[in-house]
Amino acid sequence: MNYKVVIEPDMESGGYVVYCPMLRGCVSEGETIDEALENIKKAMKGYLLVLEEELAKKKDAKIYEVAV
Numbered sequence: 653m654n655y656k657v658v659i660e661p662d663m664e665s666g667g668y669v670v671y672c673p674m675l676r677g678c679v680s681e682g683e684t685i686d687e688a689l690e691n692i693k694k695a696m697k698g699y700l701l702v703l704e705e706e707l708a709k710k711k712d713a714k715i716y717e718v719a720v
Contacts, residue, residue: 657692659685675699 659670662681668688671679680695682688707715 655696657689659688672696672699 655672655674657670657672659668661667662669667681667683668685669679669681670688670692672692675696678692678695678699680688680691682691707713
């Protein structure tokens, strides 16, 4: 699945800050745009892994996949 990310210059410490608006709180950074993109990919994978683990703990909920 593809997600949009936003990259902005970090005015305080230099480099770039990058975040994924669809994954609230998923933020990373890097000295270059390429480094920031690699770092956000790792952060997003970890975020989604934790989310999946949390969903698996919901014993009484029915979980469905929906394509849009």
